[in-house]
Amino acid sequence: MRVLKWVLKILVQVKERVWDFFDAFNDDKLYVLSKTDIFQKYIDFKIDDIEEFAAIYTYERHDLMGSLDDRESKEKMYQEVYQILLHLKEKGLLDR
Amino acid sequence: MSCPLKKMRLQKTTLCNLLAVVGIILVSTLPYFHDIITEKSGIRPGVPIIGAEELFTDSHGKVMGFSSYRVFLYTLLIHLFAHIGFVGWMMDAKGKSYRIALAVPVILSGYTVALLLFNAKETVFNSTSIKFYITIAATMGVFIFYFLDRRNKLNLKKVENEHAGS
Numbered sequence: 001m002r003v004l005k006w007v008l009k010i011l012v013q014v015k016e017r018v019w020d021f022f023d024a025f026n027d028d029k030l031y032v033l034s035k036t037d038i039f040q041k042y043i044d045f046k047i048d049d050i051e052e053f054a055a056i057y058t059y060e061r062h063d064l065m066g067s068l069d070d071r072e073s074k075e076k077m078y079q080e081v082y083q084i085l086l087h088l089k090e091k092g093l094l095d096r
Numbered sequence: 097m098s099c100p101l102k103k104m105r106l107q108k109t110t111l112c113n114l115l116a117v118v119g120i121i122l123v124s125t126l127p128y129f130h131d132i133i134t135e136k137s138g139i140r141p142g143v144p145i146i147g148a149e150e151l152f153t154d155s156h157g158k159v160m161g162f163s164s165y166r167v168f169l170y171t172l173l174i175h176l177f178a179h180i181g182f183v184g185w186m187m188d189a190k191g192k193s194y195r196i197a198l199a200v201p202v203i204l205s206g207y208t209v210a211l212l213l214f215n216a217k218e219t220v221f222n223s224t225s226i227k228f229y230i231t232i233a234a235t236m237g238v239f240i241f242y243f244l245d246r247r248n249k250l251n252l253k254k255v256e257n258e259h260a261g262s
Contacts, residue, residue: 015245022242025199028190072191 031061031077038084042094050089054081126177130169139165161217172212179205197239200232 038057047053058078062068088094125132133143149165162168182205186198211222 018238019242019246022196023246026191026193026195028195070190 027076029076031065031073033077033080033084035084038081039088039093042085050082050085050094054078054085057081123177123180126173126180127170129173130166134166134169136166160212160215168212172209175205175208175212179209193243196242200235 041057042050042053045053045056047056055078058074058081059068061077062070062074067073085094132140134140139145139149149159152159152165152168159165159168160172162171179202182198182201186195186202189195189198211217216222
């Protein structure tokens with residue numbers, strides 16, 4: 001019985017991994033975000049509002065990639081950058 | 097006075113759009129290409145002889161396993177046409193929940209094109225076995241399970257995208 005539970009647990013984990021891969025394939029994530037880069041740019045840009053910074057950072061990255069028309073990608077990156085900064089802010093790491 | 101960098105970007109965009117337009121029209125002619133360069137009796141008069149037909153013809157008089165150059169071209173280009181179409185659709189379907197399913201026709205048509213190009217039509221690589229049907233059924237089962245298992249998340253994403261678009 002214990003073995004069966006263990007096998008089921010492994011199967012569920014594998015299933016979640018496969019579903020995550022499908023999600024990533026569907027979303028076609030072509031960029032990689034670096035927390036260090038975001039933090040460094042946040043310090044350099046001297047913008048306190050994290051929403052404003054996330055929008056500017058997203059615009060800059062998409063301008064460099066030449067994909068300013070890709071609205072879905074911009075929205076996705078904006079949300080990710082915002083969440084990273086929010087997490088850092090809650091930890092008190094963004095206090096100047 | 098206009099910025100030269102902005103002008104250059106606009107020119108690049110125009111060129112890319114023009115190339116895309118020409119490319120799409122050229123791809124659309126692929127299933128008819130065999131009619132352009134060949135006729136039932138052979139290569140059409142006036143078409144330059146580049147030696148492709150001789151290159152692909154074996155000692156038994158078969159062209160890459162086909163009875164004639166015309167049939168080979170038609171079969172190859174119609175599969176290539178389907179492959180390009182599915183790849184284009186997959187490239188355009190970024191962010192859509194069904195995008196993963198498009199990998200199946202892309203792989204199938206790509207495999208067939210590779211088979212034809214490598215003259216492997218008559219080999220075991222082209223034989224349809226029970227494994228093929230099992231693979232297709234299993235793939236379908238996995239995708240259906242994926243959709244049912246993640247339907248809440250996928251539907252939520254769809255609603256979010258609609259809100260972002262409005």
